[in-house]
Ligand SMILES: O=C(O)CCC(=O)C(=O)O
């Protein structure tokens with residue numbers, strides 16, 4: 001169970017979208033409280049439902065391996081396609097050192113027990129990119145249509161949340177808007193297959209290893225299996241229990257850099273808690289989740305906001321290009 005002091009606020013977003021100016025202000029300060037303490041919050045009444053996307057995601061993961069492996073996620077800059085079981089080992093390494101030995105050691109360690117499909121933007125609403133999504137529309141009819149629609153709905157919601165963040169930081173409401181128009185976001189479908197308790201309770205074995213997210217915010221849709229945890233400043237793991245109908249939203253590296261650590265990019269992971277549902281043979285049941293990683297445009301420089309540093313609080317980060325940041329992080333991850 002989560003501890004009572006868990007600073008993961010449950011926020012009714014309809015109050016921001018349609019409330020009185022007082023309700024709106026309360027909502028903004030709750031969002032800022034979540035992002036500046038645990039780096040996580042729950043959002044309800046956002047108007048966005050992941051139900052259809054989950055249905056199509058399940059159909060995708062049920063396809064034969066040979067079909068999914070036709071379009072592997074191998075080009076870091078593209079970050080599109082399928083990653084099979086054990087391909088990814090997420091981590092936070094000190095990327096300034098680019099320590100090849102630690103990356104190699106990490107790759108040899110126990111891999112994450114999951115498979116995923118990464119989907120990027122499509123030309124049309126967004127500027128064309130040199131890379132394409134490969135939708136399995138023959139095997140799963142309308143897959144591309146469903147995912148494109150969901151991607152765009154997530155983009156819209158993410159814009160609203162960033163407006164609230166800007167307001168909460170005392171900036172112009174549209175401050176982040178100029179940075180997030182290229183559709184450099186990533187929609188990631190995740191499947192953690194059923195696994196025996198012997199495997200998942202071995203020391204060091206996790207469904208997804210500890211990491212921070214690289215972008216501005218992540219919209220995380222999880223089923224009711226549980227297992228998501230965040231690391232508290234005291235170094236303890238705290239459950240982010242699923243709440244029916246609530247979207248988990250966490251702040252990522254870009255907001256942390258922009259705000260000089262005022263907003264947190266918190267480490268999180270996925271394990272199988274003892275309370276996780278089990279199958280008839282006593283294994284942990286499969287878990288499905290969908291993450292929408294919102295990113296600033298890859299070629300727009302992100303530089304710490306002027307009001308977030310002064311003599312007492314020196315600037316901690318050099319300006320970064322989001323595109324370079326993500327490629328460095330992905331290189332250390334796969
Ligand atoms: O599956 C989840 O609940 C979390 C996934 C996650 O943190 C990620 O893919 O970055």
Ligand SMILES: [Fe+2]
Pocket residue numbers: 211212213218268
């Ligand atoms: Fe994550």
